Amino acid sequence: MVFLSRFRLVCGLGLCLLPAVRGQTPAGEPVKIGFFMSISGRDASFGEAALRGARLAVDDLNAAGGILGRPAALVVEDNRSLPGESATAVKKLIGRDKVVALVGECASSRTLEAAPLAQAAGVPLVTPASTNPKVTAVGDCVFRVCFADPFQGAVLATYAWKNLGRRRAALLVDSTASYSVGLAEVFSRTFTGLGGEIVASQKYGGGDKDFRAQLTAIRAAGADAIFLPGYYVEAGLAARQARELGLTATLLGGDGFEAPQLLEIGGEALEGAVYSTHYSAESADPLSRGFVEAYTRRHGSAPVGLAALTYDAVRLIADAARRAGSVEPGALKGALAATRDFPGVTGRTGFDENRDAQKAAAIIAVRGGRCVFVESVRP
Ligand code: PHE
Numbered sequence: 339m340v341f342l343s344r345f346r347l348v349c350g351l352g353l354c355l356l357p358a359v360r361g362q363t364p365a366g367e368p369v370k371i372g373f374f375m376s377i378s379g380r381d382a383s384f385g386e387a388a389l390r391g392a393r394l395a396v397d398d399l400n401a402a403g404g405i406l407g408r409p410a411a412l413v414v415e416d417n418r419s420l421p422g423e424s425a426t427a428v429k430k431l432i433g434r435d436k437v438v439a440l441v442g443e444c445a446s447s448r449t450l451e452a453a454p455l456a457q458a459a460g461v462p463l464v465t466p467a468s469t470n471p472k473v474t475a476v477g478d479c480v481f482r483v484c485f486a487d488p489f490q491g492a493v494l495a496t497y498a499w500k501n502l503g504r505r506r507a508a509l510l511v512d513s514t515a516s517y518s519v520g521l522a523e524v525f526s527r528t529f530t531g532l533g534g535e536i537v538a539s540q541k542y543g544g545g546d547k548d549f550r551a552q553l554t555a556i557r558a559a560g561a562d563a564i565f566l567p568g569y570y571v572e573a574g575l576a577a578r579q580a581r582e583l584g585l586t587a588t589l590l591g592g593d594g595f596e597a598p599q600l601l602e603i604g605g606e607a608l609e610g611a612v613y614s615t616h617y618s619a620e621s622a623d624p625l626s627r628g629f630v631e632a633y634t635r636r637h638g639s640a641p642v643g644l645a646a647l648t649y650d651a652v653r654l655i656a657d658a659a660r661r662a663g664s665v666e667p668g669a670l671k672g673a674l675a676a677t678r679d680f681p682g683v684t685g686r687t688g689f690d691e692n693r694d695a696q697k698a699a700a701i702i703a704v705r706g707g708r709c710v711f712v713e714s715v716r717p
Contacts, residue, residue: 340390342425342557348378358607366405368411369665371396371655372431372461374442374452377476379419381569383597384444384644389414390443390637391648398632398653403667405656413437417448428452439464439655443646444568446470446517453480462671464467464655466647469593472518474693481674481693483682484616485717487517490592491524491567493699493715494614499532500588502612508538508561510552510576510589512568515544521567542572545591549576553583553698554572561587569594574603581607588612596642597663601707614702617643617684618700618711629683643700650682 348653373392377385393410399410413435415427424443431437432455440456440463443449449468465473469487473479495639506528511516526536532708538559540552553576556564564580564587565575568653573595586669590614603607619630619640629649633641641649657680658673661664678688687695701712 340407341686360662362401362403362407363404364407364409367406368409369405369659370411370435370437371652372415372425372428372435372437372442374414374415374417374424374431374440375394375444376419377414378450379417380571381419381445384467385416385419386599386631387642388442388444391466391641391645392634392638392652394629394633394645395649395652395656399656402606405659406663410652410656417443421447421451424448424452425455428455428463432461433691437461438659438667439670441466441648441655443468445515446473446520447515449473449480450476450500450516450678451519453477456581459667461667461670462655464651464653464674466555467593467644468517470520472516472520476691477567478675479671481689483654483684483687483695484565484593484647485697486694487521487592487701488524489717490614490699491521491572492528493701494565494590494592495525495528495636496532497612497701497715498565498588499529499534499615502562502563502588504534505564506535506537506559506561508540508556508559508591509536509564510540510542510549510556510564510568512544512572517592517594518567519607522565525565525567531610536538542568544569544572546572547572547575549579550583550650553580553585556580556587557583557585558670561585563588563590565590567592567594568635570597570600571603574600574605574608577607577611593643593704596644596702598639598642601704606707608704609707614699614715615643615702616648616697616700617712618702619646620711623683623685625681646684649686650684652679654680654682654687673698
């Protein structure tokens, strides 16, 4: 056992020189983990990144002996980024596939749709990246491996005020997304608490493509920063339109900005933008380095934070099963709740009494057409 766990650690460090030496080959009934995400549709970049992270975790688990000696298997459902589809997906995963745990979603609104079903069935749900506080408040079956928006919003507002010297912020909020509404509230509260002013508050609906009317109002209000708590497609489009309208205000965003497509859509309009996220692939942490190397070898590009968080979410479920000595959903739930110091690629992960993790936020700036890590802010 000692040998095995040391061996696994070495592999995790990316220094594995003996690929032929593995954990025992898992055997028997697969342990099914349900995975639901936006693999296609508007937010497909999120689903793709998360799926890559989840698959790598399952492969690594199986190479190291599986879950309690059984093979780990991912049962994948695509909600096509559509409202209503996450509930359908989770019903299938629980009822038809009898999964022992669920990993999903990324968007808070979609996790909020699915979480009450997981709670009612007593099946633990681990969200890799939904940051709205209401998500884990659904009940004792719902866990998150990332920070929550009360922290993220405060980090952003403080950075805008202190480091960027912004004083007059405008908000452009997706009123259909819990994430956007909640994050805007925390940002406003912190920013005004520091002495700043919210000079305009404009709304749009997820999927909108034209933000010119809202941006014209923001221009008239004389904002020196525009906070866009949305996802990469709308953020990229709004950035372009803001510049076309002559707005020079600093663009600010949250973790929803993080997708390779952000820069493809927004282009030069995003130069100088600042956003917060969960993780930087530039991290020097040895576990993270091993993950970045394995991921990059497989996909030809470095992982975004969402891929890393999903990798951790899947492995955390396996770790809970090991500690519980069982994959029965009730036992898994108890062992998950007792997680205190799991060595994840996104950092040490443990759950507090609200089943939330406390993680640092990374500040990223767009400079010279690249997303550059600026600093890490601890809770
Ligand atoms: N935090 C966002 C939400 O709660 C989702 C997200 C996470 C998007 C990470 C991108 C990256 O809706």
